[in-house]
Amino acid sequence: MGSELVTALPPVPRVLSIAGTDPTGGAGIQADLKSIAANGGYGMAVVTALVAQNTHGVRSVHVPPASFLAEQLEAVSDDVAIDAVKIGMLGTREVVDTVRGWLERTDPPAVVLDPVMVATSGDRLLDASAEQALRDLLSLADVVTPNIPELAILAGEGVAADWSAVLAQAARVSERHGVIVLAKGGHLAGDDVPDALVDATGGAVSVSEYPGARIHASNTHGTGCSLSSALATRYARSKDWGGAVAESKRWLAESIREGADLGVGSGRGPVSHFAGLWARGGLDTRPLPGEVEADWWEHIRGVRESIDELPFVRGLGDGTLGREAFVWYLAQDALYLRDYSRVLAIASRLAPTTAEQAFWAQAAHGAIAAELQLHESWISEDDLRDVRPGATTTAYLDHLLAAGARGDYAVLIAALLPCFWLYHDVGTRLHPLSHDAHPYRSWLDTYADVAFETSTRRAVELVMAAASEADPARRSSMRQAFRRSAEFEHAFFAAPLREEGTPRD
Structure with missing residues (x-):
């Protein structure tokens, strides 16, 4: 994958x-x-x-x-x-x-x-x-x-009694001192509290009014x-x-x-300067991509450790896995990759930058052109026509296709990531157990390969950058989609053996 x-x-x-x-x-x-x-x-x-x-x-x-x-x-x-x-x-x-x-x-x-x-x-x-x-x-x-x-003191006059007098006084101050005056009506009686920008610096008087209602x-x-x-x-x-x-x-x-929500003082309290920011921006800090990566990898620690204990994975590593179970697994994987490549193509279409678009498109091509070569060395195209997808294969693809259909790029690529990350992790750790006569050496070579490592690292970087930039709600949705896909990867490795040596489905 x-x-x-x-x-x-x-x-x-x-x-x-x-x-x-x-x-x-x-x-x-x-x-x-x-x-x-x-x-x-x-x-x-x-x-x-x-x-x-x-x-x-x-x-x-x-x-x-x-x-x-x-x-x-x-x-x-x-x-x-x-x-x-x-x-x-x-x-x-x-x-x-x-x-x-x-x-x-x-x-x-x-x-x-x-x-x-x-x-x-x-x-x-x-x-x-x-x-x-x-x-x-x-x-x-x-x-x-x-x-x-204060306007009256600046004008050297008595306090203006109404709004028209305020504007006239502001114009005199503006003209006399060459300054624009923001006249404020807060001291007037009534519920209307207008303000006005009064500019008489060029001789002619310009007045821009800003209506307002008194806040009690x-x-x-x-x-x-x-x-x-x-x-x-x-x-x-x-x-x-x-x-x-x-x-x-x-x-x-x-x-x-x-x-008033601040509860500061028992007299005339202060305004809440950051009320809008707190309400619309929240207080959550934005994590660095590396922090998200460490958190998500730890989040699926139990899934990863459980994968290591599966009889299929242990047999794959030491070469004792039966051929029938491995061929069944490869057949399901081939079916999976056909739709997986389509989901990668959706990610390419939704990608916000040309660099990301190119990466996911290349991954979609790789899923068909490169990785299917491994399957064809074990299973013929004619044999694949008779293979029906297992329950796990269908459920995993439904999960990915649903993520693609929702059109949320960030959540989609989070759902796609375990197919890179977990396979590279398993392949890299099992590869040292292989030898020239190992029956599944070609599989281990594929997922421990430097090219797949480079591709996996790029996928991780793209997903973590998107998660770092996301708001807390979307980051949480990404994390959930990532974990769900990791759990499907576990189920996919478990599916070939219902019991030791017995093919599933």
Whole structure:
């Protein structure tokens, strides 16, 4: 028995968060890093302030020396190519000035500024003396993401009372500072929570609105941090602010809805940044092909050991097997190979790459052209016409043909593998027992041959690569199909002898 298409994925964006901390993990750089990862980026963080806070509020803020902030920034940019920057809590004028100087020197490709001034709890996070410095920083950002009270501070005006006033205020800030404004309606009353991307940097005002419904949940700690870092990451991937806003909003809405399940804190809890990934991607790690190979081989250890103990296999190895039983076995094997080659051809048709297609097609040809030569040396074609398939032969072929009919390439090749792997294993271990006068030397030579070993190794590699790439459910189905075929191989070796020396069927 016996030119690939590649879809290129966009590179992972390297996104730097410049922000304060939150020891509970719901806001600040902790939330930023989760948000960046959840939206497909590699997150980096430079700390501007150490904040003692929890889901109830801020207790104290420690601002490290600005010289140390500058060292952090230079250490990152000296070594890593940065694709986007998200700026959050800055705290003091000196910190703002330090970040401004770094931005002017490095000129990152994209900058999203979340003007953190007041925490969700109401605690002030920006010195009054730093407000003008923050306004001056706007010109170095691409997008600024204020809530309604923060937008008013940036505009130097009173808080907007309704959505139309918010949009007008956002347009004035955009035009004055040359920055796109993501205006957010979360502070408005009612169940409608619109957002809008307002761009007046070119003189004319462009407004792209994103409708939204209020999510009645208490898990809103760190939503501003999370949205802005998601936006920076999504833009770095797509280079489209509008699309990045839409995708970031959908992701944040899902994260807010699932936040209560985290059970973090007794105040305003955090959002669940990875809820979507956990639900759709799961937590299972992807095994390496070699790990799958070791697991599957161990999984059929009992089957392999039982094959070694079969009277047919022992007699085949030491040459004491009766000729009548061996000829019966070869006749069944010849019948098997005719349909087995058809199943190999199905695998070739389903194969995703030309290399795999060629391998299974060559194996199908080998099953007929090469291996049947062995059978013809013992049984004539006329004699084969009178042979009826035994129960085991029929059941094994039904199993393989059913796998082929389902059209699942990965499961099919897993079902085909034992016919390579177990025969090579048995043939290799029995071959040293043979000698020139051994009656079944030609059979042992066939399955211990270097060419069959090479073919078997390639089959193993293809199946294990497919299993490694498969999701857990499909990998489990592959493993089950593999084991079932291994059990049929055992039954096939057992079938020639119902009892010692007595042909079966």
